[in-house]
Amino acid sequence: VPKKCQKAREHFGTVRTQMESLKTKFPADQYYRFHEHWRFVLQRLVFLAAFVVYLESETLVTREAVAEILGIEADRERGFHLDIEDYLSGVLTLASELARLAVNSVTAGDYSRPLRISTFINELDSGFRLLNLKNDSLRKRYDGLKYDVKKIEEVVYDLSIRGLNKEATGGVGGEK
């Protein structure tokens, strides 16, 4: 896994170069006028950055960190920036991908990862519950989060009733 993350990080170098070029194509204070052009791509990039960071550290990448990976600013005042809603959309895509990872981890014989994913996703869900969203695309995507949560819970449940997670947690607490 670490090696793949390293490789992914290298790809972000190309992204950074292209962002540099994109920044120059329009006046800096009209970001939102053209925002829709790159919105989709930016959200995908956020997701990819978040995924790499999760695989490396099992934490949620911060907005500032994503901005750095992509070579853009975190705040609007400083120029071409990452909009908070795009960041959140990318993070929600990460949740879906982690649900998929949980399933495939079990298939691959890794019974501890799903548990850790579950903890992470639950915290993420609690975070999102704090937000007052409008009925826009972000809200719709957020509505999908509960299905990801459910899927992961099912995986964890399947493991626990078969006692498989006990083998796993034995390793987490410290080898006996």
Added chain:
Amino acid sequence: GSGGFRKRKHDNFPHGQKKEEKENVNPSSPLMTSFKSFQLELDTRHDKYERLVKLSRDITIESKRTIFLLHRFTSAPNGEEILDESEVKLDAVRRKIKQVAQELIGEDMYQFHRAISPGLQEYVEAASFQYFIKTRSLISVEEINKQLIFTAEDREETTNTSSNSQDKQPHTWSLKVTPVDYLLGVADLTGELMRLCISSVGNGDIDTPFELSQFLRQIYDGFTFIGNTGPYEVSKKLYTLKQSLAKVENACYTLKVRGSEIPKHMLADVFSSKTELIDQEEGL
């Protein structure tokens, strides 16, 4: 709501275990702290958007009322009064626009453009209508924007706004109507001018229709010059503009052909049909 899916799988899940998991989320973890700040940021942004929507609605209503007022203008003595009153109304609208400008300080206007665009279009319509009545010409977008430069009026405002060391001109706000909003406002103006044409005939004024025909034709030419290169909304308005122009041209035709035959006070009846002018019996 989000509780629905839990109920379906109820028999499969040990309820107690799930509750325990959720309570294990630390409310002051870095992630939760981030999300609390996200909540604040999103709420602030949504609140601002709503304030702007409300201002835009007020602007629209007052502009529409100004237009109705201006339709009552004639060359009769009270015309001057009506113009004065319209100026008062438009000043009130401009005060609202000033509030919009204040809300938008430090913001990217395009992020909130959809909130304020309808109001601004309506204002352009009202302001250009008043300008036409006064000068028989089309107000330019520069002229409109010149009237939308605001300074702090009284000491109260000055102390309320924090003077930023970055401001070169402290306490000046301005709003620039975008070319697109200007065009859309002018397109709507043509509809009002068409109504003006029909009603002026009813008042016995048979010169205005011909002036309007010329004027509208020039506007129409301008729009066809833009053609399809503008945004979709502009093209949509072009269709209505064409219809308005046709109505005015038909009115002029009727006046020319039959005007001398029909007593002035009957002219209003001739123009009373809303669509194509009906062929009426001669010698009313």
